Amino acid sequence: xxxxxxxxxxxxxxxxxxxxxxxxxxxxxxxxxxxxxxxxxxxxxxxxxxxxxxxxxxxxxxxxxxxxxxxxxxxxxxxxxxxxxxxxxxxxxxxxxxxxxxxxxxxxxxxxxxxxxxxxxxxxxxxxxxxxxxxxxxxxxxxxxxxxxxxxxxxxxxxxxxxxxxxxxxxxxxxxxxxxxxxxxxxxxxxxxxxxxxxxxxxxxxxxxxxxxxxxxxxxxxxxxxxxxxx
Amino acid sequence: xxxxxxxxxxxxxxxxxxxxxxxxxxxxxxxxxxxxxxxxxxxxxxxxxxxxxxxxxxxxxxxxxxxxxxxxxxxxxxxxxxxxxxxxxxxxxxxxxxxxxxxxxxxxxxxxxxxxxxxxxxxxxxxxxxxxxxxxxxxxxxxxxxxxxxxxxxxxxxxxxxxxxxxxxxxxxxxxxxxxxxxxxxxxxxxxxxxxxxxxxxxxxxxxxxxxxxxxxxxxxxxxxxxxxxx
Numbered sequence: 001x002x003x004x005x006x007x008x009x010x011x012x013x014x015x016x017x018x019x020x021x022x023x024x025x026x027x028x029x030x031x032x033x034x035x036x037x038x039x040x041x042x043x044x045x046x047x048x049x050x051x052x053x054x055x056x057x058x059x060x061x062x063x064x065x066x067x068x069x070x071x072x073x074x075x076x077x078x079x080x081x082x083x084x085x086x087x088x089x090x091x092x093x094x095x096x097x098x099x100x101x102x103x104x105x106x107x108x109x110x111x112x113x114x115x116x117x118x119x120x121x122x123x124x125x126x127x128x129x130x131x132x133x134x135x136x137x138x139x140x141x142x143x144x145x146x147x148x149x150x151x152x153x154x155x156x157x158x159x160x161x162x163x164x165x166x167x168x169x170x171x172x173x174x175x176x177x178x179x180x181x182x183x184x185x186x187x188x189x190x191x192x193x194x195x196x197x198x199x200x201x202x203x204x205x206x207x208x209x210x211x212x213x214x215x216x217x218x219x220x221x222x223x224x225x226x227x228x229x230x231x
Numbered sequence: 232x233x234x235x236x237x238x239x240x241x242x243x244x245x246x247x248x249x250x251x252x253x254x255x256x257x258x259x260x261x262x263x264x265x266x267x268x269x270x271x272x273x274x275x276x277x278x279x280x281x282x283x284x285x286x287x288x289x290x291x292x293x294x295x296x297x298x299x300x301x302x303x304x305x306x307x308x309x310x311x312x313x314x315x316x317x318x319x320x321x322x323x324x325x326x327x328x329x330x331x332x333x334x335x336x337x338x339x340x341x342x343x344x345x346x347x348x349x350x351x352x353x354x355x356x357x358x359x360x361x362x363x364x365x366x367x368x369x370x371x372x373x374x375x376x377x378x379x380x381x382x383x384x385x386x387x388x389x390x391x392x393x394x395x396x397x398x399x400x401x402x403x404x405x406x407x408x409x410x411x412x413x414x415x416x417x418x419x420x421x422x423x424x425x426x427x428x429x430x431x432x433x434x435x436x437x438x439x440x441x442x443x444x445x446x447x448x449x450x451x452x453x454x455x456x457x458x459x460x461x462x
Contacts, residue, residue, distance in 0.1 A: 028269075040266075040267065107266070109356075109357065125343065129358050130357050
């Protein structure tokens, strides 16, 4: 609490007058009334960024999937379950925002036809037909007057190459690359990330998510103000 | 707290000297390193039964999937993720138990071949091949010297008929039928259930899960003692 108070007192109010939207957490895609496809996002990164953006003076709208986290003070929160619900909430309010930070681990696929009743066990194998979900981040970047867009790339394998590909394919401004694996990435408190943009890069951490969140917000604020230097 | 203390003081120690195993919560079946098939079990029912069995004097072993619940005082807890992990934990310790209460919403199916790396979005539909999971409750009932077995049937449609079918097909002693739907069953605090056994039935509730748990434990204790009357 003391550290937070001191950080706030010393920190710049670099986002005063700005609106920031953050998506956070997983989505759940129904298979039937009791089963779903989910993913292992804790939502900690997004909640930390929402809190940091609020401390930097912004109005913050947090669109959250099912997580067990308290809403940061002063943050406006919209709770959703599925990718389609998240998409609807995002487009309803993102037009007023200067910065969009997509930390949510939106399910890439959902069951094609969720069953109305619980599917019975029959001892046989079966297949589940999946259809692609909307790419919310790419949709936001493709809006007529898009906000500055920051995405996250939770990758295995060649992390930086995959993240650079995401920067180009989604048409976003900043991508935060982190490696997923034992003790790294989602559901952990400490993290190291590389921020990539057209013509630049910066490595941040290892640091707690709260400190990384503050640095990511400061970096985005510098980009909004046109003062971000290439790495 | 006061109500709990009074209940404990007044309640019988009907399970003194007994060992009770309870499974609780959902299981998570990996699709790849970040995605999984899950289900909407909160684990509240199982944790309430574990607490009630402990208050009734039993040694209690609670095998829990991923939930956000505190371990009841005096209960021994084993945390697992997948159905296979739950199966392993159950068979490791159930031999010493007099009563097995299977409240866990074990996934009926798991992905046939979990991917080692994160599966990339490609804009196309795809299918996920699923294989049946072990039926842990039926396996316990089929052991050479099985404990008394109590299962739960979270059903939509003709609840009682489906539950009676489960009683027979799994070879268990007691089945607790509850209807899943808007405001009923999983993830709610209040509940109405029907307990079915060969030649009998009893309706319990509506009541809070903690009270239902106490009544279910008392009913199982009566059956263990040979004093349960048919409904």
